[in-house]
Amino acid sequence: MIESGGGLGGRRLAPQERFRFACRPGLACFNTCCRDKRLPLLPYDFLRLRLALGLPAARLLAGHVELEADPVSGWPALRIRLGDRGVCPFVTDAGCSVYAHRPTCCRVYPLARAVRPGPGGGPPQEIFLRQETPGCLGWEQPDELDVAAWVEQQGLAPYQKANNHCLRLFLHPARRGKVSLDQAQTHAFISALYNLEAFRPLAASPGFGEKFGFDQARVRAALDDEEELMKLGVDWLAGVLFGK
Ligand code: SF4
Ligand code: SF4
Structure with missing residues (x-):
């Protein structure tokens, strides 16, 4: 399973490897990344967003979500439906209006995380990769940190815990190849x-x-x-x- 707004790609980070990145209002690129993206909504992403917005699930689904079959796995893939000119409906001049409840893909960037079930039912195995998007000035900032610090800073732990639970379905051992749901x-x-x-x-x-x-x-x-x-x-x- 992949947690990313842009697929996999980029160089793999070693577990303790440090990298330089910071995102903040005031950067010339601020908000420019909240457009023209495929923004996956994993089940926990959707739940957090729904509770924060106080909307019935059916309304959030109808108003802000698009559905397609994932071209690789075949699983239904839900994404934030972008508005006019490809802009995320939750972005404002002041930044993300749902920042405390933003989905995994927005939290994990500038990294991507790929995870699979651990052998013999052990803890899931994960890797992180750098996602260097052209025009993102975050990579030019002096702040240096490692993956663990990024995960903590971005409040990713509950998201990754819930996403890991979904591996039981998405990567079920009895699944053979691409799924095709009626x-x-x-x-x-x-x-x-x-x-x-x-x-x-x-x-x-x-x-x-x-x-x-x-x-x-x-x-x-x-x-x-x-x-x-x-x-x-x-x-x-x-x-x-x-x-x-
Ligand atoms: S630093 Fe990167 S992630 Fe942050 S606003 Fe700029 S483009 Fe977006
Ligand atoms: S949810 Fe927030 S951070 Fe994510 S793309 Fe939309 S406005 Fe940007």
């Missing part, structure tokens, strides 16, 4: 991972835990916590598509 499966994907208001009644229905192999305590906890509900949706869909 209309009903695509609807289930959107409901279980994004439109949690649509998934909740199923999770709350009598016999859900027994039927799909989840213990009752987990189902109850998920009904009280949106992030847990999203994770339950990931695991439910993995079971439906690939079996246990």
